[in-house]
Amino acid sequence: MRTRNILAFAALPLVITAGAYFLSPSDSAESPAAPSVSAAQQAREEAKERAESERAADEKTIRSLPPGLAEPGKRELAFKITASAEFSSLDWKVGYASVESNDDDCGYTAGVAGFCTGTNDLLELVERYTDEYPDNGLARYLPALREVNGSDSLDGLDGFRAAWKAEADKPEFRKMQDKERDRVYFNPAVRLAKLDGLGTLGQFIYYDAMLLHGPDPEPEGFYGLRERALRKAEPPSRGGSEKQYLNVFLDLREEAMKRKRSTADTSRIATAQRQWLRNGNLSLRTPLSWSMYGEHYQVP
Numbered sequence: 001m002r003t004r005n006i007l008a009f010a011a012l013p014l015v016i017t018a019g020a021y022f023l024s025p026s027d028s029a030e031s032p033a034a035p036s037v038s039a040a041q042q043a044r045e046e047a048k049e050r051a052e053s054e055r056a057a058d059e060k061t062i063r064s065l066p067p068g069l070a071e072p073g074k075r076e077l078a079f080k081i082t083a084s085a086e087f088s089s090l091d092w093k094v095g096y097a098s099v100e101s102n103d104d105d106c107g108y109t110a111g112v113a114g115f116c117t118g119t120n121d122l123l124e125l126v127e128r129y130t131d132e133y134p135d136n137g138l139a140r141y142l143p144a145l146r147e148v149n150g151s152d153s154l155d156g157l158d159g160f161r162a163a164w165k166a167e168a169d170k171p172e173f174r175k176m177q178d179k180e181r182d183r184v185y186f187n188p189a190v191r192l193a194k195l196d197g198l199g200t201l202g203q204f205i206y207y208d209a210m211l212l213h214g215p216d217p218e219p220e221g222f223y224g225l226r227e228r229a230l231r232k233a234e235p236p237s238r239g240g241s242e243k244q245y246l247n248v249f250l251d252l253r254e255e256a257m258k259r260k261r262s263t264a265d266t267s268r269i270a271t272a273q274r275q276w277l278r279n280g281n282l283s284l285r286t287p288l289s290w291s292m293y294g295e296h297y298q299v300p
Helices: 037-063 072-087 092-097 121-132 139-148 158-165 172-194 198-211 222-232 240-257 267-278
Strands: 099-101 109-110 289-294 297-298
Touching: 037 172, 037 289, 072 092, 072 297, 092 172, 099 139, 099 158, 099 198, 099 297, 109 198, 109 297, 121 139, 121 172, 139 158, 172 198, 198 240, 198 267, 240 267, 240 289
Parallel strands: none
Antiparallel strands: 099 109, 289 297
C-alpha cells in the first residue's frame, strides 16, 4: 500500500452519572430532555439492525451476480496484470520475497500486495503471522515495526530485508500474504465494485487502485478517489454509463499519481486499463495485451 495515512476509528463511551440533576443557567423547562438510557439503547439497537439489514441486502445482491474478478481464472489474470506493474513480470509469485525501499515515504515495500512498514498493513501481516507461528524469523522485528508504523523510518530494521526473503521461502508465510492481500485489498475492492454495478474490468480497476492508493478515505486514497468520482458521474448501479464513470475514476487516479514522483508513470492506466476500456472490454476477456513502462505483455 503506497499511501501513508492510516485510518483509525475511535468509539466514544456513553457515560451515565447517577445522582441529582441540576439546571445550568442555559437550561430551561422548555429544553428537550436528554434521552433515557433505554431510549439511547433502543436507538443503538435500531441502528445496528438497519446496518445488518443493509449488509444482508448487499450480500444478497453480490451472490446474485456473476463471479467477475473473483472467478479463479480472472483472479489469476488480475494478479498477473498487477505483477507487470509492480515486478515487471507476469509471475506474480516473485512478489512473495520482494522487499525494497522505494524512496516514497512508505519505508520498506514488501510482498505480493506491496505491504509497507509505514502504512500499517505490513505490521498487521507480521502480527497475524506471529499469532499463528510465534517462532517465525520476523517476530523479533515487531517492536521496531510498531515504532516506525506511520512514518518512512527504517530505524531498528537492520537485517529485515534478509529476514523477509528467508521467511518468504516458507509456504505458511506465503499463505498469510495471500490471506492479507485478499482481506485488505482484493475482497473489499471487488465487493464494492460489484455494488457499484461494475463488470470485471471495473472490478480490476478498483483492485489496482486499492493496491496503489491504499484503503484510505483521504482525497487521494482509494475511498477518497471513489467518492470524488461518484460526485462527478453516476455509476451503473445508479443508472449511469459504466464507461463514463470508469473514465472519470481513471482521470482522478492519473491526476493523483502524477502528483507523486514515485507513481508519476501512469502506464498501468494509460497503456493498459484505459486501452481496455476504450476497446469496450468491460469483461476483461482474453487474449489480452498491454504495455507497461515500455515493455509489452500478453496473456492468451
